[in-house]
Amino acid sequence: MRPFTLADLAEVNSWWKARKQPVRPASYLPKYGYIQPGVAAGWLFRTDSCIGFLDDFVTNPKAPLMQRVMYLDGITRNLVATAKRVGIKALVVYTGNEGIWRRLGKVHGWKTPEGKRFYAVRVP
8 A cells, every 4th residue: 555646646646537436536536545556545634623524435346345444444543643743633434435434443443423424533
């Protein structure tokens, strides 16, 4: 796993396209992202406050399921560490993906506010 570079954009866009999602222009993606080539990617979006968002997680639908799960976990850990390093104090994730939703709670210990459909976590 390594930081995402613009050279990875075509590969990642092919995953979004295969998942019937809009492809992203380079200008849409933030500075901090991680990729496991051939498997998965995700990004940290910063705001003008101490809050950040983890978003645009995507996986290669042709990659084995357990590889996708394993690398999404690693990407999430790297993004949280990056958030801490750049001074973000709280992270939010909105996702309609049930797999990501479950793993954020079970594996990463994130909490969802009562009756809400997002996860939030304080960055220690």
